[in-house]
Amino acid sequence: MASPSISNPRSLEPTLTPPTPGLAHGRDVHTHEHYLNTTVGWKSWLFSLDHKRIGILYLVSISLMFFLGGMAASLVRFNLLEPQGLLGAEAYNRSFTAHGVIMVFFFLIPSIPAVQGNFFLPLMLGVKDVAFPKLNLMSWYLYMIGAIMTIIALLLGGIDTGWTFYTPYSSLYANGAIAWVVVGIFITGFSSILTGLNFIVTIHKMRAPGLTWFRLPLFVWSMYATSLIQVLGTPVVAITLLLVTVEKVFHVGIFDPKLGGDPVLFQHFFWFYSHPAVYIMILPGMAVVSEIIACFSRKTVFGYKFIAFSSLAIAVLGFLVWGHHLFVSSQSPYAGMVFSVISFLVAVPSAIKVFNWTATLYKGSIRLQTPMLYALGFIGLFTVGGLTGLPLASLATDVHLHDTYYVIAHFHYIMVGAAVMAYLGGLHYWWPKMTGRMYPEAWGRTAALVLFVGFNLTFGPQFLLGMWGMNRRYHSYAPEYQVLNEMSTLGASIQLIGYALPLFYLLWSLKYGQIAGPNPWGATGLEWQTPSPPPTTNFEKTPIVTTGPYVYSAIETERAEEDANAAADAARMRVVQEEQNRNVEPTELI
């Protein structure tokens, strides 16, 4: 897909704002005061109440956790190269547990809300900060305490319960530093609750003048739905973990059958939070993608209200489907029937979103820059992930597929294929706003394509493994599954390159990237109407909103670009002719 425009310098140029040629390496352009240079020193960061700095703190910490979780995933894939397992059972079980715990609780759940939400929600609302800046900083500290406790547990040898912590295995039979991890997740949960609370209050109370609900960017709508789940769902997992502790300390029978408890009750509690948690991961991804698709096809998002309300529908229905994780756990078939039908129904708002995004492309002026590649990848992979959820929502087929690699493949398509792609897309889209500099476009596109290929090669074969009966969490497997496992590991290695590339070129761009200017994408939205990086108070003066969020016009963009190109061609011709007239050799100017 290496489009010819990579070599065409015009494609990198801003469309609606004049380029800033010749200043690519100059530090002198960062003359305005912004959130990065007003104060310096580590204290100014660790005690900052600025939502943008807290967003950056989150960015750094979740990136570290992402690479830790990625290392664990590499161990998992390495082990599965050979049917007998290369690491042995103990090490393998600890690896997949570390991978799951870190990726779910310490990367995916905070990812887009805590980084891009924190940074851009106040900017999109046209306000100075979130409603409760001190709570915001506290949420980061809580996250860090939880993360450090989990890292300590890893250093103590890790745990082997799986990220689901099913009782009675986790409470009575497993070894390892489980208490560290459980308390760590408990504390991190509060970070999630505080972020959600902050966002809900900010969205309700602090919008700029004229910014009515239906003028909000879809990012804000999705973030609102996400925050609702965080505030309503996370306490349940906290209570569950408390109950496990109460049972262990006071011997009250809750989950332990020996004390008269019910181990399946734990699964109900756990999934009551953890299924909505999947929507905490995917709704923000949908938020980012809505912004990117509109900007890079220069069109108003098709069906704005349908996308906005489908986010809320997903948030509400998402609370009522947890029982589809328990179809074979001895839950009553009639309960299973209810959970099955609601799980099928969640597919409707998801489908509405996919169709609307695709329709947005129609008659747009589409530019396939890095954020757009990620966004299009998101739509495709989310479609696959969503549709393969149907056999798991169906009672008949789930019996066979339950706890197999089919499930693994399905939720990785949602949580990596969709959520992580959206996160990376958003990171590239807003990188110039966050740092003031462009990332290198060619590298960006390369990494996006490498990731797409690597991802599908990793998880595509796992659908087949699952259909043919390979169970999850197996450190060794029957030899007939080996070929597909090798493909999967090869894909994982390719993905590794895809994740490492942005790490390098984004860091590189901090110093050497082209100066971005306030609005390199010609995007609408309040966050682009302030300098890059934004000043500490976000806006020089409070913006007044008079239009909806996506006032793009593909036709006008095309016309403007045509005119600009014509003018540039004319100018070039003039230069050439003048040079010919002077009988001078062509210079490097062209």
Add this chain to the structure above:
Amino acid sequence: MGSLWPHLPFILPQASTTAPGYDAVFTVLHVIALFFTIGIFACIAFFSFRYRRGNKVNRVLPDHEGIALELTWTIIPLIILVSLFVWSTSVYFSSVRIPAGAMEVNVVGKQWMWKLQQPNGRWEMNELHVPVGRAVKLTMISEDVIHSFGVPAFRIKQDVIPGRYVQMWFQATRVGRYRVFCSQYCGTKHAIMGGYITVMEPADYQRWLATGNVSQSYVASGEQLFRELGCTGCHGPNSNVRAPSLEGIWGKPVAVQVPDEGNVTKTLIADYRYMHDSIVLPEKEIAAGYKPIMPTYRGRVTEEEMIQLIDYIRSLGVTSGTSNGASNGYVPENAANLSPVSPAQNANVNMGRYPDRDRVFQTAPGNNKMANVNMGRYGDRDKTFEFNDSGQKFTNRTGLSGNRSDAVGAPLCAPQVDAPSV
């Protein structure tokens, strides 16, 4: 016949009656998924190419807002999804009910092995032999953590839970040897917990059954345990400790007091769960009218032994005793509070012949709900009870004797090939 698993398992064998239905749902779901996936990918690719920046095409948008389009792609998926749900659920429900007369196999899961026992007592580790074409019912429990008994070739799977009996059934349709996996993560060696089900021709199965390591049936082992653990000391007919007789309580309503809920009296069905809890958690539900004096057997009885004990108690279920032991001539001390029926009436009632399964028995005028509960409904239509003159001794045609003057010596029951299913 050897392994049916070729080196590359391109298609799983359909080896049970459940498999074809499930596979049909699976195929249709994937055809639909493929259709939409290809559709979406094609639209994205086509639009991205046709409306790429700088391409000279018509970009004038239609004038309307597209409500019709929105409704179309809301309602059509809704219809598809609801019909898929209805179909898949009906397929599931058509196969979830356990057919009557299924061959009963007991399964105990423990870290990291399966123990499976045939109706005649023959047991195997990680192996199960079954005849082709016969429904097999698995009654399963775990000794420790949650396991899951899954057979991909049969498309069946069921979590096996500590402290609770779960049941699943299958009917193999193809002779062969099929893999069993543990599907629920259960600790270090989760991956190697598994085994094989060998499906044999009925004649071969009978030959196989007659050989090998036949152990006592569960009923016989349970009877032995019942004595060894000292159960007879209180629950035996000659005991002078006040404990309810267990004869005949299986599957019947029993009145219990629940201390956790403020000693309210409740009526439960004496099923596996109730029996299991009464052995390990005797203080949880106390038979109405008795003192909570039974010690817990938690930790002293393995889950496998538990099944044996319960199967033994179940085998006593063919009598018409009641949960408060009145049939043995014992009257609980606060019986008057529970039931206005006099012991004599009570005994009479219990001794009667109740051919009508659906009739709720009324003893005497003024009989309250409790008495009804104790009298229960007599569902064993096909069992004939005979009573001797004392009104307290009885036998029935399955050969079980309720007249046990010697708790230890007399043969309590013959090992039964087919434990009576209630």
